[in-house]
Amino acid sequence: MCFTVPIWDRVEPLVLGLPFNLFWLILWIVLTPCCLWGAYRLEGTAEHPANHDS
């Protein structure tokens, strides 16, 4: 993660009218919940009964 910044910190190509770096960050704001939700589902299959609200 840390070392990829120079790769995406650029203006071109403009995507959806946005500079690429802005677009990239916005994209990841959308992807993060997807990843977390995936983690949530994976954890759910490994039973943690103490954590479920009854």
Next chain:
Amino acid sequence: MTPAATALTMIIAIVAIGSVVGFLAGSRERMDLEQWAVGGRGFGIVLVFLLMAGEIYTTFAFLGVSGWAYSRGGPVLYVLAYLSLAYAASFFILPQLWEEGRKHRMQTQPDFFNTRYGNRYLAGFVCVVGILAFIPYLQLQLDGVGIIVSVASFGHIGRVPAMTVATGLVIAFVFANGVRAVAWVSVVKDFLMIVAAIAIGVGIPLVHFGGIGPMFAALAHTRPAHLTMPGATPNLGHSWYVSTVLLTALGFYMWPHTFSSTFTAKSSDTLKRNAIVMPLYTLTLALVFFAGFATVLILPHLQNGDLALLTVVRRTFPAWFFGLIGGAGALTAMVPAAIIILTAATLFAKNLYRPLFAPSMTDDGVARLARAMVVLLGATSLGFAIHGSSTLVSLLLTGYEMVTQCFPGVVLGLYWRRATGPGVFIGMITGVFTAVLLMSTHLDPVMGLNAGFVALCINFAVTVTASLATPARTPAVAPELT
């Protein structure tokens, strides 16, 4: 009525309504709203989304971010990155913290340190760090009010009178009934802010450039370097960006009030679902970025970047709209300011002073001391605000550089059995000391990295080393993993 008079009247009216109606019961309103939203009740999903998004529009988010977009350019993008990371980290760490909190009846951050490490002095020190970090945070809220009023009045009403009155009001709220936000005052404010954000984020580029795309195209054409890092700065490059994102993502839940809000969650599952959904609300922050970057081309030679957005709004929209936004903005600054002051004052009296210096103090005594602290903290922050000249973002980062020093103690405490009180204490002292030293000697960034981040790394290293060097003890809080 002149535009200035119209705008100011609206602002005063909104603030007055907010003040008069006052703050009645409804503590932990934000957490409840989140839990309700995430609980998937289904009712008024759009409404709930609007409100949650509105909560994201703090003084920092609205004025600070646009201010930095104007004056620094690319580096401000860290704000878009750190929130998602903070929520991602919280997904894994907060449930554990919640469990321990439930088992040991913890309510505050010092409680955690006291229980896990059995050391009241460490807990007291954590209080001190929290309070120190709160001061720039408070300063930023007061600055925000000063900015709003001075722009609304076209410079006729200075920042100083505006900030002084705001401070007085905040202190009065807290004294009147120990601040808790009224549900609908918060709701109205949130609603106003999100409407403002949409109007401004879409409207300003539209009016001045014909749209967001054309605006960025123009900026990319005339000042492309402004859009990437280091933007308009000589030293805020990629390594600064990464270190700052890490610092703020890890520090996000280390603020005393957000830390303790974890303990009020209904279940650790709620915390997880929260973490999953919350990043989506931060999407609306992009609107501030659009507006902020637009101001670069509209108003090229502004001294104080933090004024940029409001100045452009004043130019683009009718005075009553500006007044509406200004009023909402002022409330957005004063409500958290009140909560922060109360949290800090209570922490001081209950978790620092009484346990360490006056164990037999009555609850009444604590309350009186807390009130005295409210005035002291308010006055101190006002003093700094009047004499300081930092940007809003710099102020928040200053707070972060201190508060994140609590992170090693928390995360190692939860996951590493071998972490000891003395170890954490020494590490934290080193971290805070390093951060303060670097910041006061203007060595921030240092070696291209955020000073607080460097201090955090040193903190971690010292904590681990010192923990290993001090005798192990069986912690009352048993970490799940070793």
